[in-house]
Structure formats: structure tokens, C-alpha cells
Amino acid sequence: MPNTPGADPARLPLRTAAAVRLGNMSSKLSQKMGLGAGGMIGGRVALRLDPQALAHLTSGRSVALVTGTNGKTTSTMMLSRAVSFLGEVATNHGGANMPDGHVTALSKQPDAPYAVLEVDEGYFPEVVRAASPAVAVLLNLSRDQLDRVGEVRTIEKSLRTALASVTGVVVANCDDIMVTSAARDSANVVWVATGTGWHNDAASCPRCGDPIRWEGEHWFCTGCDLARPRPQWVTGDGYLVAPNGVKVELSLRLPGKFNQANAVMATAAAAALGVPVEEAVQRLRAVSNVAGRYRTIQRSGHRARLLLSKNPAGWSETLTVVREADHPAVLVINAHEADGRDLSWLWDVPFERLRGRQVIASGERATDLAVRLTYAEVEHTIVPDPLLAIDAMPPGPVEVIANYTAFRDLNARAAQ
């Protein structure tokens, strides 16, 4: 194991150590009392007792932060697997991606010399200040829930300021205009061509407002010098090309182009921490199930693959994944606060791609989806309960794509 400073709990400031102990106790207590996985409660208690807990808990560790609109949880898992080559890694599995979740994850593994943390975009500046990351990974930026999260451009500006202060390595997706603008002012950027980016929110330059023009894979602003940087890492179809020109097969167990992009971003970040490329790829290759996503459940003669998609960019990618085979599809839509209550975004998803396939509209807002499918000329029926919708399909493989709370509820019910 390379020589790295550990985060010896004995060296934590007294107040943080006490806060962490109490936090861990309340975490266990909340698990015992059935208050959920105890994922964040402990962290919340610790942060209340010591607002500097995150800074103290990351001090002395080598920290990697992962943020972006889509793929955070998957990339974080991939990166933590890859970094485990170097030593023990503390990480927040399962999407508890705000500071209380970070404190919980870090205090559970006080001795881990490495930390790989998924960070909500909105909390990223705060976490950067506290954690002084060795590596910051910026995957992509696109619109998320319409009535909840701030404008994409506002997020881009706050990330830009935060990333400019990072003295470590920034790993950024140069096929995403918003990401490029956010990362460009950092001292030490590693650019990754992922081949993925949602261009619909970036017709105008985030720096000067003028139109962005595309020529093949290259893009540039017609009004200022913002343009696609030359990538050091390139994502190909099923492989990556490292900065030294060596081609490495990915052979991922997770499907789709989007996960290949996640894998290359994670490999570039792991390399920045000193993990050899082959070792990184070999480890992240094994990831097959991310917090229940992509897993297959057996039910009533069906093999249902559960896929999570939260926003237009995510749905667009997932529809590409399911296009690899012509299986029937159950689409599940809710519109709670966490999903975004405004379902207008359904019209930004290219459901037309499902024409000719057997489709059931499901979820609490199945009817909104059904109207969208009607106008997309996709034949469908409505079965609001997603488990009954799976049952209603002919036996065999079924693709189930659900948005946030729909996925969470389905995953919990399927586990019973």
C-alpha cells in the first residue's frame, strides 16, 4: 500500500470525536428503531454538535468528490472500487450525498486513508471548502427537476467558483459545454471525452450568451474563446484510450454508453490518485448493481430489470440502453417533490423510440405518461401499480424504467 496519511480518530479534535461517537450511536439507534437505514441521522447529529465535523473527518485523508446531474452514484461506486487498490476507502453508498451523509460515511470508517464521496451539486462548494479534495470529478450538467432545483446556469457558475479553488486534479467531461465552462478555470484539469452530453440546455454559451456551434464532436462558442478542450482520455464503444495512447477494453457488467462514460471518468480520477489503469478498470468492471439499479428481479415468470431515470437526459440514455433488445417495457412515473411536480419534462424524452414495442404506462402519474405515449404514437395500456404492470406482461424479460420515488418504492416492494 502506498504511503498515505491515515485519519486516526485519536487525532480528531475532541469535539469532533465526541460528535462522531454520538452520531454513530444515534445512527445505530435509528436503525434499531426501524427509522430507516440510519444513513443520515448520525451525520445530522454530528454536524449539529460540530459544524466543522466534515473538515475534521476529511483532514489527513486523500479525498475524491464526484458531482454532476446524472451518474453520480454509479461513478462514485466505480471510483471507490478502483481506489480500493490503494487502500481502505470510506464512501457514501446509496446516494446520501449531502454533508450529513458524508459525515456518516466518514465516521463509520475513521481509519480509511481514502474517501470517495458523491456530492449533490448544490452542496458541492461547501463540501469542497471543507474537504480540500485531491480529485474532483464533474460528470455532466443538465436540467433536473423543473420546480425544485436552481437553473442549470446558476449551478454552473457556483461550481465554476468552487472548482477554481481546487488545488487537486479536476476530472471533467469535455463533451458537456456546461461542465467545460465550470472546470476550465481550474489549475489542473484532466479532460475526458465521454461522448455523452445533453446539449438542449446549452445552445447559448454559459460565458457570453452567444450561440454554440457544433462541427462533428467539436464545439465552440461563436462569441468568445470557450471551446471543447483537447481530451486526454477518450471513451470509445466498449473501450477507453488512456493519455499514453493505450487502449483498454471496458467489458462492463452495467449496460449502456452512459455507464461507459461513468467508467472512463472513474478510471481517470483513480489514475489521478495513483491507481494503474488496468487495475482500476478490472475493479470497476465488477460493478453490477448500484443501490438496486440495473438489478433483475424474478416475478410471476418475468425477469424484470429495474432501471432508474430521473430527468430527460437520464431517460434519453436509458431508452438507448433498452433499445439493445426488443423487450416489453413498463414505464413508471410519479410526481412527488423529489421527482419534480411539473411533468412537462416528459415531452423532452424521445419516447418515440419505443414505437412497435409492448409498453405499459404505470405509476401515480401513468395517465400523463399515457398521453405523451399517445402523441408519440406508441401503443400502450395503463396499469398504475408497477408490480401488477410487470405481471400483465407476457412471461420473460421486461424492462422497468422508473423515476426517482417510483423507483425507490418499487425497489422496496420488490425486496419484500
Added chain:
Amino acid sequence: MSTNKVQIALVLPDLLGTYGDFGNAVVLEKRMTWRGIPAEIVNIRFGEPVPESCDIYVVGGGEDTAQTLAVRHLRDHPGMQRAAARGAVILGVCAGIQIFGESFTRADQVTHPGLGLIDSTSHAGGSRAIGEVIATPAGGLFEGLLTGFENHQGRTVLGPSAQPLAHVKVGTGNDGSVEGAVQGRILCTYLHGPVLPRNPQIADLLIEWATGAKPGPLDLPDVTRLRTERAKAAGVSL
């Protein structure tokens, strides 16, 4: 671009497409083609000139920055305003209602000139209006309830040349009492959903204006079901 198809211009979807505004164009297109009226969508992107030859223009919502850029672009390429002068049909949604007016004043108190297509002014309200909206027709322009989802901070005051589209039963709309605006063949609303999938009678009204004939019946059970569901969710029965 002269064809015998009804041309639906989707105006700056890359700037003003935040609220699924493509949906409004697709509903117009499908409701015509399914009834044997040839129609097509023409995408007019940021940086491209705006043609004045289209029959229907659909303008959507966007973030503040995008809205400012869109106004600048539409001023530099005034094809839509020229089309309006000859009676083309225009649908403006959310940001659309603000930029079509004489002026709009943001929360920072800076007033921006609008396109002057409708007699109205808009300003930033104290709070953001978010949620389901139900409104009843004003002036007998259409039948049934108007339903949609609103998410805006703007408040709009209509001048004497513009008529409200509807009276608000649930929600905020322009000012808590009326919703939208109609002036000639320009129809504006704050409602997303998008508005035309939720309100086929409004889509057919725009089609009638564009083609000169009232389109025949078109029964879409899912649409009827959605309207009933959404009204119920807002505490109103259709």
C-alpha cells in the same frame, strides 16, 4: 419554405424549451395529420433567422438568461412579428406571455422591452406561483376547463386591447384572478403541462385559426382521463 403543409414553427426550442414546449408543437402536428391535414414542425434554433412564412408559431418558457437572449434574437430576426402582422397564429407559454408584451420587469427591478405583440406588461411577483391551475373560459373562446401546471414568478397586467384567456378557479395565473391573454390570433398562457396536451380544445382552436375550418372530432381516451384526473387533483370536478 412554401409547401402545402401547415407549418408549425417551434421557436428557439434550445432557449425556450424548458417546459416540454416541444409537446405543444407535436400536439398541433398530430391533431392535424391524424385528421388528414398535412402539417410539419419547423425547428428554429438560436443563431438562425426566423422565417415569416410559417402558419403557427409556438414559443415556450425558459430561464431568465435564455429569455433575455431570446428577445434579442427575435428582435434581430423579426420574422415572427412580421408573420403576426399578417395574422399568423402564435402561442406563447410562460416566458412567452412576458416577452410578447410591451415590457417585463424582473425581480432586480430592471425593465426590459418586450416584442409589443400583445397589450400587456409583466413584472416579478412577490412569490413564485407553483402548482396545478384550473380556470374557466373567458369570453366564450373555448369550452370546458383550462387545466395546467404553473411555475413562474411573473405577474401580468393586460391593457384594453388584450382579453384574458380564462378566469382562475385554482392557482394564480396572471394575477390571481385571470389567466393568459388573447389578442387577435395570438394566444398566451402561463400554463405548462404542457398546455396543449392537457387542453385539446385550445389546440383545436389554434388549428381552426390557422386553417380557417373547425377541425372534426378526435377522441383520445387518455386525454379525457388526464383532464378528469388533474381537475380532481386540484379539487374540482370537470
